[in-house]
Amino acid sequence: MQTQIQQISAVAPEENIIQQAGAILRGGGLVAFPTETVYGLGADALQPAAAKKIYAAKGRPSDNPLIIHIAKIAALEKITAEIPPQALALAEAFWPGPLTMIFKKSDAVPYETTGGLDTVAVRLPSHAVAVKLIEAAGGYVAAPSANASGRPSPTMAARVFEDLNGKIPMILDGGAVGIGIESTIVDVSGITKNADGTWDVGQLPMILRPGFITKEMLARVIGEIRTDPGLSPETDMRPKAPGMKYRHYAPKADMKIVQGDAPAVVEFINERTKAARQQGKKVGVLCCEETADAYRTDLRRCLGSRQDEAAIARHLYEALRDMDDAGAEEIFAEDFSALQLGEAIMNRLLKAAAHQVITL
Ligand code: TXA
Ligand code: MG
Numbered sequence: 024m025q026t027q028i029q030q031i032s033a034v035a036p037e038e039n040i041i042q043q044a045g046a047i048l049r050g051g052g053l054v055a056f057p058t059e060t061v062y063g064l065g066a067d068a069l070q071p072a073a074a075k076k077i078y079a080a081k082g083r084p085s086d087n088p089l090i091i092h093i094a095k096i097a098a099l100e101k102i103t104a105e106i107p108p109q110a111l112a113l114a115e116a117f118w119p120g121p122l123t124m125i126f127k128k129s130d131a132v133p134y135e136t137t138g139g140l141d142t143v144a145v146r147l148p149s150h151a152v153a154v155k156l157i158e159a160a161g162g163y164v165a166a167p168s169a170n171a172s173g174r175p176s177p178t179m180a181a182r183v184f185e186d187l188n189g190k191i192p193m194i195l196d197g198g199a200v201g202i203g204i205e206s207t208i209v210d211v212s213g214i215t216k217n218a219d220g221t222w223d224v225g226q227l228p229m230i231l232r233p234g235f236i237t238k239e240m241l242a243r244v245i246g247e248i249r250t251d252p253g254l255s256p257e258t259d260m261r262p263k264a265p266g267m268k269y270r271h272y273a274p275k276a277d278m279k280i281v282q283g284d285a286p287a288v289v290e291f292i293n294e295r296t297k298a299a300r301q302q303g304k305k306v307g308v309l310c311c312e313e314t315a316d317a318y319r320t321d322l323r324r325c326l327g328s329r330q331d332e333a334a335i336a337r338h339l340y341e342a343l344r345d346m347d348d349a350g351a352e353e354i355f356a357e358d359f360s361a362l363q364l365g366e367a368i369m370n371r372l373l374k375a376a377a378h379q380v381i382t383l
Contacts, residue, residue, distance in 0.1 A: 045159025063166030088138035203337035207234030283383030
């Protein structure tokens with residue numbers, strides 16, 4: 024299959040291109056498109072055969088469910104069994120935007136889309152191309168990140184092409200994305216409706232994947248909220264989101280996170296670089312603007328200033344892919360847990376590093 028890369032305006036998407044891509048989706052085909060978080064690989068969520076094609080193109084395990092993308096809040100009705108008031112409050116506060124919620128599913132949603140689960144993940148993205156495409160496709164687009172399973176999520180069309188060339192007919196290229204890490208996932212399916220119409224918080228809303236919308240931001244809207252204990256590196260519990268259990272976002276190099284005072288971290292990494300170089304190994308560092316000049320590594324990728332957390336999130340995945348391209352064999356990364364986005368950034372970094380942390 025020939026993969027066509029189609030340029031499209033991120034602010035005013037050309038209608039003829041949207042219609043062409045929408046027709047592919049309605050016909051049961053796949054289209055990759057930009058969202059504000061990362062590029063997604065879309066299929067009509069209500070056609071079982073179309074959803075199945077996503078798994079084949081990505082090489083994704085079939086038990087890993089897909090997020091259904093919608094273009095308006097009212098579209099929730101058809102695909103969910105119940106919409107708890109807390110979910111509506113979160114939708115009003117953060118949609119369109121980088122928040123995904125897990126609901127009990129309705130019969131309209133095929134099990135091919137939910138990986139066999141009775142719940143469904145739903146997100147209303149803010150990117151104009153995504154919104155227009157969802158409308159043109161009939162309102163319900165299943166879309167995982169548009170990477171080959173196991174690779175870092177793509178933040179630009181060229182990376183989608185790298186992973187999926189020959190496997191999908193079209194990539195809409197709307198330029199680099201703004202956020203760069205996937206949406207925050209919140210499970211609200213533990214809140215159930217009683218026969219008398221009141222609601223029972225059987226289980227508190229729970230964060231299944233940290234993201235750009237932080238726990239504090241969510242708590243300001245709905246009060247108490249938990250984080251899936253299965254996400255902690257120190258537990259044997261399985262994460263509740265099936266996708267969080269896979270080693271993910273991984274560069275090919277052996278990666279380690281180094282924690283400690285900035286000068287000690289710099290010194291440690293420089294010394295390790297010298298030693299590795301003597302063995303003929305190429306070493307890379309993922310760092311911030313404040314320390315970048317102090318490193319003597321072969322490769323250096325500065326994610327941004329610690330004063331600009333969004334930049335660090337936005338550049339993370341591209342830096343990991345870039346390290347692969349540059350042939351890094353060993354990567355050291357600074358620790359970013361002190362940031363407000365620290366939970367989201369470290370969740371990805373720890374996975375990329377297979378949880379290898381050096382504490383000085
Ligand atoms: O920002 C995003 O969410 C991007 C863009 C394209 O919208 N999409 C994305 O999709 O990150 P994906 O497939 O790469 O990640 C979806 C995650 C997986 O970890 C999956 O296991 C989880 O959501 N998930 C989906 N449905 C679920 C469900 N019913 N219950 C629990 N977890 C679910
Ligand atoms: Mg993904």
